[in-house]
Amino acid sequence: MPSPRPLGPFTVQHVGLGCMNLSHAYGQPPSAEQAHTLLHAALDAGVTLFDTAALYGFGANERLVGPVLAPHRDRITLCSKGGMAGVAGEDGVLRRVIDGHPKTLRQNCEDSLRRLDTEVIDLYYLHRWDPRVPIEESVGEMARLKEEGKIRALGLSEVGVATLRRAHREHPIAALQSEYSLWSRNAELGTLAACRELGIAYVAFSPLGRAFLTGALQDVTSLVAGDIRAAMPRFAPAAYARNLQRLAPMQAIAQEAGCTLAELAIAWVLHQGEHIIALPGTTSVAHLHEDLRGGTVALNAQTLAALDALFPPEAIVGDRYGPQGQREVDTEKFPFEQR
Template structure:
């Protein structure tokens, strides 16, 4: 696997997003299966592991921390603050975005305890709370760096302007946002801004939340609680249109002598030496397939064919529903819903 830089760290070009071991895609695996997946990733040489306070409302950090603890000298552990589960007066835990300094500090202390560590290598602001100037949120996070509780800072799902403002407050090591063949909003400004500022672009969902693997043919099979059921491009009519892109993608994959998943990972990594792919999975065989994608080399003809096939206007349905879109600051194409 290629080596890439994230701030002071050297990591493999393909990391592991741990969210779906506890959160978001319906029924998570058992703790035993999740730990087996993490050990398989360690054995395969994965060096970037990504979690968050939000995932499983703390359960994901509690899961990954003990497994990774003995390996901290050879991995980079990333987590996130500013979006977490808060228990209301009715006893229900709900997702809350809060970027106030005291909240971010409390998030960090809670994460350190759950992870069983004294320091988080890479700490992201999960969502920018636009009630709070980004300089204020990042300023508090910089004090966590000064205190030795965090080694480097990142942001998630912000646009180029907010990224530049944050970077002027404290050096930002990584921007984590969705980027794949069918989610190319990064190309509207943030990908280039990261290159200019020396910031790593950590691309989550590089497999299009399984769409680009070809494994999800029927969205009717998605279980209750799967976040994709609320995403416009996974609505039955839109998804049926999107599936028409997979046959020509298969032909390109055959030309490149790789699988769909390997092709999708490789395409993301070919978009710049500062890009790191962050797929997630619950299956060991899929993990190894994702990692093989980090070794696939694509020639100019294949890259051009993929760019043409997945022009953004050819994708049916927005990335997020309106409520979720309002929570992010990433640039949008003119044809996307307001």
């Protein structure tokens, strides 16, 4: 297995586990028993980075993973996120709300600690920057949580270079978590380089393109109710059909490299920099092991160049989020993306 990679004050394996889809986002989640089986398989396989959030299942994901991971806290890095969580309206229905005010972040953190059944969260992210609140105020409160021993390191998610630099001046940022894959390459507009310069780990979520890069999702009309991909422009049937045309050439590259599509996609992400950590998610033990094997695949310069040529950003049809989601992320966008 390749050498572990730094993540702030921690050292973790280069492929972690995003726990979101054990409770949230891609339709009907697995049973608690199935989720526990996956988590134990990840522990047995040597995964050391586990990532959850207050938003996932409106707290259900933290309640799910906390008891399973608790006996192993001395050998794993546990991450969660606040600043975007479920808030009950007057009708009692929980709705997603972005709120970066210090008081809210403190409450989010304390709620997460209770759900995770832990005294400290190793890496705590601001899930989305709330533009109503200066980033320095949000990060300043997170720094106070660190001083109080409630978290050990600070992270940000889906912010651009300017916001990242402002935050890092307020308090050192250990990690930036944002989407990065062959078909989502906004990180190359500046944040990858800024993280390298500042000594910040880049945690790449959705390195498999939300299953697109695995080849397993051929028919997006079959997405079940509640699957967030159904609202993403690049998963709209017409756009997706055009995007799928890139998978046959990618399969040929994978065959030449002696690996699967998923392994190739993970390997490509990790080859983009020693400061990058891949964070795939899955509900399948078989897919978990496939993702981890991707971290062992060595790609030569010719293969990397072929993949870059196959997936130029301007060739991908559809934005990665719908208009509302696009407005909620601070990451740099290509000129052809909606704003």
